[in-house]
Amino acid sequence: MIKLKTTIITGFLGSGKTTLLNRILSEAEGTRIAVIVNEYGEVGIDGQLVLETQDDVVELNNGCICCTVREDLIAAIRGLLDSGRPIDRFIIETSGLADPAPVIQSFVLDEWLASRLELDAIVTVVDANHITQHLSQEEAAEQISFADVLLLNKTDLADDAHLDAIESDLRMRNPLARIHRTKSCDIALRHVMNVNAFDLKNILTIDPQILQEHDHEHDQSIGCVAIRAFDPVDPQALNGWLNRLVQDIGTDLLRMKGVLSFADEARRYVFHGVHMTLEGRPGKIWQPSERRKSDIVFIGRNLDETTLRAGFEGCLAERRALVS
């Protein structure tokens, strides 16, 4: 049986994994790619941000792919293969807090999986602007150690001297990976697809225990708050609130993202926050058959859910109208 190649895209929160995935999907014409997106948080935002060109996108939102959803991952792959739709290869985007080791383990130890899929490469996206902060998290360091390909991304946000310093550090942490510098993950497909770079021998050199089951622990102070609303959001109120939030708790706020419904707007509004950086743009058009909704997710340390919910509620257009 021919095994389908699988690329694992990993990298810390907000480094550019979905940006890379969308680039691959838009450029890999003629290749039927099944995508599995794992997100840390119960509201699937990444699934909404993946390009619509794909038929087969499965979201795993119940936890981190390295812990609770490992069985779900295998079930998702089974489901896709059993669907009867033609599939040429797989791409798995892990959550930004995933340790890739247990996922690699599944590919080696699960007989059914190993007989059908083979790992092509682990591609790790590194945020040049924030990697120094991220490296205090064990997961970020592991993601770099296990990479076959490292994309040193967001080169527009760091100067050459800083990029050189980061690259030397990456090289020390992972002497074997190929390193490419990118802006918005602008990389030729041949560097990230069909590179045949995964080699268990290398992985065992990095972590001789990798094939043994071991509990994986996350930093318990990092949590996730996901909020959904069906009332439209007031853009000005949202803008003010997000900017205040970044000022107040920016250092603890690792990531925020949202797909929002603004009153009287034909398109969704997509926004991303990575630490103190905020960015927004129009997204896909709302279809008449769709129920408009807004999803927003915060990932960070010691988040206060009640305050975040109250803050977001204050940005809903109708509630503001009632209050004022």
Ligand SMILES: Nc1nc2c(ncn2[C@@H]2O[C@H](COP(=O)(O)OP(=O)(O)OP(=O)(O)O)[C@@H](O)[C@H]2O)c(=O)[nH]1
């Ligand atoms: N300035 C700059 N921004 C970038 C670059 N690459 C990606 N971004 C932005 O960084 C933010 C996060 O990008 P994503 O692709 O969603 O990152 P991610 O790793 O999928 O995020 P999570 O899945 O939440 O961990 C978005 O606002 C992107 O537009 C880059 O090279 N330069």
